[in-house]
Amino acid sequence: MTRIVSGYAGSLTLRVPKSGTRPTSDQVREAMFSALEARDAVHGAQVLDLYAGSGALGLEAASRGAVEVVLVERAATAAAVCRDNAKAVQKAAPSKLTVTVAARSAQSYLDAAVGSFDLVFLDPPYDLPEPELESNLAALVRLLSGDALVVVERSSRSPEPSWPAGLSPIRSKKYGETLVWWAEPVAA
Numbered sequence: 001m002t003r004i005v006s007g008y009a010g011s012l013t014l015r016v017p018k019s020g021t022r023p024t025s026d027q028v029r030e031a032m033f034s035a036l037e038a039r040d041a042v043h044g045a046q047v048l049d050l051y052a053g054s055g056a057l058g059l060e061a062a063s064r065g066a067v068e069v070v071l072v073e074r075a076a077t078a079a080a081v082c083r084d085n086a087k088a089v090q091k092a093a094p095s096k097l098t099v100t101v102a103a104r105s106a107q108s109y110l111d112a113a114v115g116s117f118d119l120v121f122l123d124p125p126y127d128l129p130e131p132e133l134e135s136n137l138a139a140l141v142r143l144l145s146g147d148a149l150v151v152v153e154r155s156s157r158s159p160e161p162s163w164p165a166g167l168s169p170i171r172s173k174k175y176g177e178t179l180v181w182w183a184e185p186v187a188a
Helices: 027-037 056-063 076-092 105-114 130-143
Strands: 046-050 068-072 099-102 115-121 143-155 167-173 177-185
Touching: 027 056, 027 143, 027 167, 027 177, 046 056, 046 105, 056 099, 056 115, 068 076, 068 105, 068 177, 076 099, 076 177, 105 130, 115 130, 130 143, 130 167
Parallel strands: 046 068, 046 115, 068 099, 115 143
Antiparallel strands: 143 177, 167 177
């Protein structure tokens, strides 16, 4: 069972696609968001959740005060689950919350996107080829606000992501089989 851990939608159960996704555990989400909130990186943020699956990461950010969330998920069934979960979180929201679901590949979305994001989650399938992740990160750089944070979730057996020019790693943390990398834009 996947649920919103904290915030106004805390304990809300989220639907999860029957197959093809690997939801981030509640334990990892709680640790990740505790660290993000300590940096005041969530409240009022514009959030991008790539490889959204159920939308749990982006919707957790919404529950904790993000004002706009974009969930990007290529699989049609998972995108439909994201829409349903987004409606449930929006219904619980005490104020206006914009959640957009883009049913397309992460790279396709990044290549066409405009705007600026303060917090970005990349939680691709563990078997995603490293060159594809590298391409995603390179395309993401132009969409980041100056004080943005990028959070990449991978298998603990995966190598460190190849960080493009304009993005610098600042920390990593292992949670069992999961390894979470944090990066931020490099000032030009």
